[in-house]
Amino acid sequence: MTQAFRIENVGLINRDKKLSFKFNGKTYFGYEGDTLASALLANGVHLVGRSFKYHRPRGFFGAGVDEPYAVVQLYRNGETEPNIKATEQELFDGLEAKSVNCWPSVNFDIGAINNFLKIFLPAGFYYKTFMWPKSFWYRIYEPFIRKAAGLGVASTKHDKERYEHKYEYCDLLIAGSGPSGLASAFAAAKNGAKVILAEDKPRFGGSLLTSDVNIGNQSGKDWAEGIIAELKTMPNVVVKNRSQIFGYYDHNMLVMSEKVSDHLPSTKKYHPNKRLWYIRAKEVLISSGSIERPIVFGNNDTPGVMLSSAAKEYLKVYGVLVGRKPLVFTNNDSGYETAIEFKKHGVDPIVLDSRKNPESEIIDEAKNLGINIKNSYVVVAAQGYKKVKSADIASISEDKKQLGEIENLQCDCICVSGFWTPTIHLASQSGNKTKFKEEIDAFVPGQSKQNEITLGAANGVFSLDETLKTSFRAGSELSKKITEKDNEIAIPNVVEKKSSQHDKFWCVPLPKGKNYKRFLDFQNDVAVSDVEIALREGYRSIEHVKRYTTLGMATDQGKTSNLNGLQLVSEIENKVVPAVGHTTFRPPYTPVSIGAIVGREVGKHSKPTRKSPMHSWHEKNNAVFVDAGVWLRPRYYKRGNENLFEASKREAKNVRANVGVCDVTTLGKIDVKGPDAAELLNRVYTNAWLKLPVGKARYGVMLREDGIVMDDGTTTRISENHYHMTTTTAQAANVLSHLEYYLQLVWPELNVNVVSTTEQWAGAAIAGPKSRDLLKKLFPNSDVSNEGLPFMGYMEGDLFGVKARIFRISFSGELAYEVNVESDYGNFMWEKIIKVGEEFNIQPYGTEALSTLRIEMGHVAGSELDGRTIPFDNALEGLVSKKKDFIGKRSLQRTAFTAEDRQRIVGVVPLDKQTSIPEGSHLVKDDKAPLPNPKLGHISASCWSVEYDNPFSLAILKDGKNMIGQKLFAMSPLKNKVIPVEIVSSHYVDPKGERVRS
Amino acid sequence: MLYINCPHCGMRSQNEFSYGGDASVKRPELNKEVSDQEWDNFVYNRKSLRGKHLELWQHISGCRQWIKVERDTATHEIFRTFKADEEVA
Numbered sequence A: 001m002t003q004a005f006r007i008e009n010v011g012l013i014n015r016d017k018k019l020s021f022k023f024n025g026k027t028y029f030g031y032e033g034d035t036l037a038s039a040l041l042a043n044g045v046h047l048v049g050r051s052f053k054y055h056r057p058r059g060f061f062g063a064g065v066d067e068p069y070a071v072v073q074l075y076r077n078g079e080t081e082p083n084i085k086a087t088e089q090e091l092f093d094g095l096e097a098k099s100v101n102c103w104p105s106v107n108f109d110i111g112a113i114n115n116f117l118k119i120f121l122p123a124g125f126y127y128k129t130f131m132w133p134k135s136f137w138y139r140i141y142e143p144f145i146r147k148a149a150g151l152g153v154a155s156t157k158h159d160k161e162r163y164e165h166k167y168e169y170c171d172l173l174i175a176g177s178g179p180s181g182l183a184s185a186f187a188a189a190k191n192g193a194k195v196i197l198a199e200d201k202p203r204f205g206g207s208l209l210t211s212d213v214n215i216g217n218q219s220g221k222d223w224a225e226g227i228i229a230e231l232k233t234m235p236n237v238v239v240k241n242r243s244q245i246f247g248y249y250d251h252n253m254l255v256m257s258e259k260v261s262d263h264l265p266s267t268k269k270y271h272p273n274k275r276l277w278y279i280r281a282k283e284v285l286i287s288s289g290s291i292e293r294p295i296v297f298g299n300n301d302t303p304g305v306m307l308s309s310a311a312k313e314y315l316k317v318y319g320v321l322v323g324r325k326p327l328v329f330t331n332n333d334s335g336y337e338t339a340i341e342f343k344k345h346g347v348d349p350i351v352l353d354s355r356k357n358p359e360s361e362i363i364d365e366a367k368n369l370g371i372n373i374k375n376s377y378v379v380v381a382a383q384g385y386k387k388v389k390s391a392d393i394a395s396i397s398e399d400k401k402q403l404g405e406i407e408n409l410q411c412d413c414i415c416v417s418g419f420w421t422p423t424i425h426l427a428s429q430s431g432n433k434t435k436f437k438e439e440i441d442a443f444v445p446g447q448s449k450q451n452e453i454t455l456g457a458a459n460g461v462f463s464l465d466e467t468l469k470t471s472f473r474a475g476s477e478l479s480k481k482i483t484e485k486d487n488e489i490a491i492p493n494v495v496e497k498k499s500s501q502h503d504k505f506w507c508v509p510l511p512k513g514k515n516y517k518r519f520l521d522f523q524n525d526v527a528v529s530d531v532e533i534a535l536r537e538g539y540r541s542i543e544h545v546k547r548y549t550t551l552g553m554a555t556d557q558g559k560t561s562n563l564n565g566l567q568l569v570s571e572i573e574n575k576v577v578p579a580v581g582h583t584t585f586r587p588p589y590t591p592v593s594i595g596a597i598v599g600r601e602v603g604k605h606s607k608p609t610r611k612s613p614m615h616s617w618h619e620k621n622n623a624v625f626v627d628a629g630v631w632l633r634p635r636y637y638k639r640g641n642e643n644l645f646e647a648s649k650r651e652a653k654n655v656r657a658n659v660g661v662c663d664v665t666t667l668g669k670i671d672v673k674g675p676d677a678a679e680l681l682n683r684v685y686t687n688a689w690l691k692l693p694v695g696k697a698r699y700g701v702m703l704r705e706d707g708i709v710m711d712d713g714t715t716t717r718i719s720e721n722h723y724h725m726t727t728t729t730a731q732a733a734n735v736l737s738h739l740e741y742y743l744q745l746v747w748p749e750l751n752v753n754v755v756s757t758t759e760q761w762a763g764a765a766i767a768g769p770k771s772r773d774l775l776k777k778l779f780p781n782s783d784v785s786n787e788g789l790p791f792m793g794y795m796e797g798d799l800f801g802v803k804a805r806i807f808r809i810s811f812s813g814e815l816a817y818e819v820n821v822e823s824d825y826g827n828f829m830w831e832k833i834i835k836v837g838e839e840f841n842i843q844p845y846g847t848e849a850l851s852t853l854r855i856e857m858g859h860v861a862g863s864e865l866d867g868r869t870i871p872f873d874n875a876l877e878g879l880v881s882k883k884k885d886f887i888g889k890r891s892l893q894r895t896a897f898t899a900e901d902r903q904r905i906v907g908v909v910p911l912d913k914q915t916s917i918p919e920g921s922h923l924v925k926d927d928k929a930p931l932p933n934p935k936l937g938h939i940s941a942s943c944w945s946v947e948y949d950n951p952f953s954l955a956i957l958k959d960g961k962n963m964i965g966q967k968l969f970a971m972s973p974l975k976n977k978v979i980p981v982e983i984v985s986s987h988y989v990d991p992k993g994e995r996v997r998s
Numbered sequence B: 001m002l003y004i005n006c007p008h009c010g011m012r013s014q015n016e017f018s019y020g021g022d023a024s025v026k027r028p029e030l031n032k033e034v035s036d037q038e039w040d041n042f043v044y045n046r047k048s049l050r051g052k053h054l055e056l057w058q059h060i061s062g063c064r065q066w067i068k069v070e071r072d073t074a075t076h077e078i079f080r081t082f083k084a085d086e087e088v089a
């Protein structure tokens, strides 16, 4: 294929590097430095997609971020990505892209019958038509819409690419590297400020790349290159291309997406695909430029109709002619600049200017070049379906209401310019109160809310001379405030052509008897008639009109359509545009890939993984792990072909019969130290703590102020002013914050310090009737007899030369101990326990067996302390002191908490002693009662009792105290189970608690 | 993301902190008779102001100190910050 529309020796592309790519299955060639759009246009491809609603043919409208049409599905290195703008996607060798919104193909599209059969989809169509009958929605309407609409498909595969996040701080963040960005960055950098200059395009320079200006005796482009080269050498400056600042958040936090690899065939090793920058800037300089807006006329969505600035960019940057018979339709001088470029490259354009008799240097130049100019002329309608073939044109009266005789003019593209719209998105996102600037018919930033300033075209200033002067000054003054340096910079001399006032004209009237569609929003297919309908139906607020018509709601966020929409509303409503107001700009300014937002926090990295010091031993011994908060804990140790049920039963049985060891490192541990430590514990826990002797542990329950149980655990008095508190694994962080809250804010007079020691200690629970025998062998020098170390006793011991803490506490309900050593000795401790325990048939047990043991003993855990229960509900009221005050005590007097039939923990056994009851099942009186069946309680935890060899569950049951012996039904609609059950005591095994004291 | 001046550590981003609610709430003293209304006001009733609000934050991934932050709930402007034991005038 030849690149028929590429012209010689023009542009900034690298003609030495030819690249091959595929579009809709067909192979084409382009050059390094092309975008997908410029390469397609070089090959004469104008048809790239179908529109969202009517499936009308779509071409290219812009050359960058404002592009509403050319959204493609991209295939790269075995991955696919939707919603890619062909105008932003840089070409690489082997690139593959496909059109979206067309089925079966871009040339023949079924959805286009929407257009031909005149089944029109006017404003509010979705709301009106697809609402009734309701049953049609899921079966008919939704599948239809899904098939016919949408902007591509997301990949269902795991994304192999890597995305990074980066946090950065700077003095000045500058958004956009056009003339104002470069000048302000340069001035600030010279004053020593830390500057970040961000450019979303691959090339720096913005409008200087295409404009015919002179700065300091150089072309604008050369001047820009010089400035960038110098900035790059300065250590206090970061310049980033392919980097879009898309969000402006509170306290001058801006977020930027850097495309690191999108322009390459595949991501380099150790490189991310994209990098998301969180930048906190002292000052923000917005130099985001402006976007040309279209003039609205009939069939203005036909491929070949495009912005005049885009046509100029394709020519000057890429050496591509968007047509050989161009028609330029303009209401200002910008159209002439494009026409001049065409003429200079051997193409004869015709200019239609809606103005009667404009005069300026630019127009003079066009005239001198012999360009055919028609004043007071407009394009009424484009003709041609898949490509512009001709244009219906007419003269227009001065009041812009009357059209003259329609003439048909042959052309192959229509380059349209309706003047410039400042890009105020970032300023608006920052909370800036924007204002309407009459001279340019557009909004510009007004009163700043944050430390932000907008310069140049983004601020509605289109003179290069003025832009450079204000930008050098702003960069210098803002940096001076920060660095207190003031290096004078000579402001270069600027040569630019003066332009004349634009015409306040934006929409061509319909000729008599014609009903052309005149589009406002090209991506969402919103036409003038749609907005008219919305207003006729009573929508007034621009925010409502937007939602009803979907004007400006597509992925381009109305970059080319917003202002014309406002003009229309103001015209029909007979209000001025500022009174109509614009809709709110919200981040992101351009679509950002989800991968970049998520960063590296995917899969197993979505949360940190904490492992105990004994983790590798567990791994070597076939542990199957389970997530416990952020910890990985052994759930069971698999032997042979055992499943979870078999293994946990074996492990639990062995604890009841012999001795087991469980890794309890994950329990939260907090050191509580100070002369008032006991007083703090006494206020935090529901029971009494002032008389706990040194060397003793006590079980405690702590409440929130609302009376709900927050956590439980044992706390041991290590020495006079030193307590070792344990918390559940899940609540460890919350409990520490809770203690700090009371110590710092409520009772600062208490002389206590708290610090987390969770990671300082490795813990092993040794449980079972033979645990004391094992302990005697582990600590031959310590008296661990029932007298020497009674239940709830504590001592220090010597574990083969390692200092250990020995607690006689039990979660399993068996005679049990917990041994702690410093974390580094955790594995040493564990291996010793296993080795010495061999003769007592020791087995390690995981969390599943641990649960079984605690459930059949009726010990509560997280599933009962679920943030909805008070001490009574958990049969813990015996631990609630009547004498002293504590956190949450007053709440326990609330009526609901003292009700006679208050819910309470019970045991539940299936009548058939066979069927395990799913956790979460509801307990009901009558399994046949009509729905909703009144719920009496729920199953909080279930196990297979190894003591009785039948299923056993715990439940929180209404009036549980008086329900023992009753027969109910446990219903689990999820598992489709109805199980007749009997309510028993929650203390199913060893109800008197004799074993722990044995 | 807010930028909070921790009185102990300096300017830090919001993601180092956790929010702790209204700082003007005073816990009733221990061992004191408290009416239902008074207790409900302490535990539950919050004004959810629009405008200047004194609130608690904990510098959870920093110095772990609870601090008081004077913030506008509508504009997110932060006026002043205080140590836990500092009087707010």
Ligand SMILES: [Zn+2]
Binding pocket: B006, B007, B008, B009, B010, B059, B062, B063, B064, B065
């Ligand atoms: Zn701090």
